[in-house]
Amino acid sequence: MASLNPLLSGAERPARSTLLQVGAFELWPAARRLRLRGKPVPLTARAFDVLAALALHHPGMASKRALLAAAWPGLVVEENNLQVQVSLLRKLLGSNAITTVPGHGYRLNLPVSGGHGVAVEELPPPAAPLLGRDRDLADLGDMLRQHRLASLLGAGGVGKSTLARHAATGAAAAAGLAVVWADLAECAGPIDVLETVARAAGADDTAAVPLARHLAQRPCVLVLDNADRVAGDVAGLVTALLAHAPPVRLLVTTQVRLHLPEEQVYRLMPLAVPPAGCTLQAALQYGALALLQARAHGHDHRFALTEATLPIAIALCRELDGLPLALELAAARIPALGVTEVLQRLCDHWLLLKTINGNGPARHRSLADTLEWSFRLLDPPAQALWCETAAMPPWFSLDDLMAHRGGSDGAATLDLLGTLVDRSMLTFEAGRTPGYTLSACHRAFALQKRSAHGAGTPVSA
Ligand SMILES: Nc1ncnc2c1ncn2[C@@H]1O[C@H](COP(=O)(O)OP(=O)(O)O)[C@@H](O)[C@H]1O
Ligand SMILES: [Mg+2]
Structure with a gap:
């Protein structure tokens, strides 16, 4: 059986019988055959897998990770093994047939037709099964079916990216769509966001509207992972996608909401803890x-x-x-x-x-790194309030907080409290009195910040 990239969802994989025409060559991925004018072309198994993955990603780039996973599934191998296979393929197909995209991967320069060469940034490999999220998976799947834009909101490390990976794959497979995955963690501004999404989608034009039109031709579930630091820029791109790419469904993982009218927010809670005394x-x-x-x-x-x-x-x-x-x-x-x-x-x-x-x-x-990341996403007044709440009793009410803040502006405190709950830095349990608390890890971190800056003085990042 062909070992095509196992990370691609079923919708992206050619059917068993698909024939891909790659330049003058015929590539039969399922049968693992390569022919030139009807004659079999001998090729090592690894080189075949690399070529098949390149063709599958055409006209986009295939990342090194995707190619390594395609040719050495489940194994950790040095990148130079990949270079060896690429130079074998260049000898066979022509020296210009494969372009190196420095630092990222390779792109096939031959025309590909016959199958669907879907340009996708592959999903990160699911490292382990999804535990304890059956309900979330079903509910988020429903949300993705019913709405074009879902934001998966939750604390750092709560499992947003992990759940998004499973939910996007499931939703895409059910609707016959591809999955395009763009990790925005390293983005610092609008250009980075556009370039990262364009690269993931295999688009040449990085302006928002042409990028949206490109995606409109590739119905997909587009996952914008780790949008936290660039939520405003992501909101801009998402607005263009909603207007110009109607078939695309969007799943955003973030600690910071996009605040768009179409946004459906899924608040991801921590994993369930068994009650004491359970078997x-x-x-x-x-x-x-x-x-x-x-x-x-x-x-x-x-x-x-x-x-x-x-x-x-x-x-x-x-x-x-x-x-x-x-x-x-x-x-x-x-x-x-x-x-x-x-x-x-x-x-x-x-x-x-x-x-x-x-x-x-x-x-x-x-x-500590995760909490520092979340902490830096807050404005200084929200940072200061958060550090103050860490010094309060384990559970406190709104009245307790207002009393604690003395003469501070009550309306401003309410806004800041809303931000802290939105960012999962504070937990609010409706129906419990008093209803606000910090998790033990948050409290320890906030107290440390507070003592580092001196209680009562403003805290800044
Ligand atoms: N439901 C789950 N089952 C198994 N592992 C999980 C689950 N949720 C999260 N993890 C693990 O916890 C860590 C943090 O999850 P991640 O999805 O990266 O969090 P986030 O994106 O919210 O910061 C990862 O190593 C991930 O593998
Ligand atoms: Mg994440």
């Missing part, structure tokens, strides 16, 4: 415990929760508020410390805040 079997049905168990087992195959360690593990999940990134970092400490010690050491939240997550992006390197 082991029942507890593993809760996302937070399932994730802790899975990651701890990944770090040490001998690890298994028992009825004896279960209460401690549940307490640990509760202390970490079911936040997936925090659970993963805590699980990384379990082989050396054990569950009990990790829980005890959590009083010193810095153990966790500073635990290094080697594989993650820079803002997920540690919980």
Whole structure:
């Protein structure tokens, strides 16, 4: 069976019988055959996979990651292996047949016809199954079916990108659409946003309207991941897409809302934590415990929760508020410390805040980095209010906060409070009195910021 890029959704993969005409060559991806004027052309399996992936991404660029995943699925290999296959292909197809896009990947320069060469930035490989999100997956899928623009809003590390990956793939497959994935984490302004989306979509023109028209011809679910820092610029592009690319469905992951009238907001909450006293079997049905168990087992195959360690593990999940990134970092400490010690050491939240997550992006390197990223997204008055709330009782009411702030402008405080809840820096439980609280990790981080800047003085990024 052909090992075409497994990251592409079914809708993007040619059907078994699809023939692609690549220049003068006939490429049969499913049969793994390459022919020239009816005669078979010998090609190594790896070179074949690279060529098939290049053709599939045509006329766009195929990223190095996509090509490596296509030719060495599931393996970690050096990039020079890819260069070797590309030079083999250049010898066969002609030296100008494949262009190097420096630092990013390769583009096939031959005409491709017959299949659908969909230009897509591949979905990041789902590192592990999605745990504890059945309901969210179904609800977000419904939202994507019914609305053109969904924003997945939630705290850093709560699992937005992970859920978006699964939801976009599911929604695209159900509607026969492709998935285009643009990671905006490194973007600093409107040009970066346009260029990143154009690159992901294989568009040459990076102006908003032509880009929208290009996407209109490729019905897809477009995921704009990590829009936090450029939410205003993303809102501008999204407005053009809504007007000029009617078939495109948009899923934005962000801590900062776009504030567009068409925006449907899906607020992603942390994973569910089992109640104390639950049996082991029942507890593993809760996302937070399932994730802790899975990651701890990944770090040490001998690890298994028992009825004896279960209460401690549940307490640990509760202390970490079911936040997936925090659970993963805590699980990384379990082989050396054990569950009990990790829980005890959590009083010193810095153990966790500073635990290094080697594989993650820079803002997920540690919980402190994630919180710093979120903190910097706030304006100084919101930063200051957040640090103040950390010094309040664990649960507080609006009246408590107003009293605490003395003569401060009440209307301004209400606005800031709304921002903090929107950004998941504060939790508000409707129906609970008092209803506001900070998670334990947030509190530890905010207190640290507060003492670094001196209580009562304004805090700035
Ligand atoms: N439902 C889940 N099942 C398994 N792992 C998850 C889940 N949600 C999040 N994770 C893991 O938690 C970490 C943070 O998730 P991520 O999606 O990057 O968060 P966000 O995009 O909200 O910052 C990642 O390493 C991810 O693999
Ligand atoms: Mg993310």
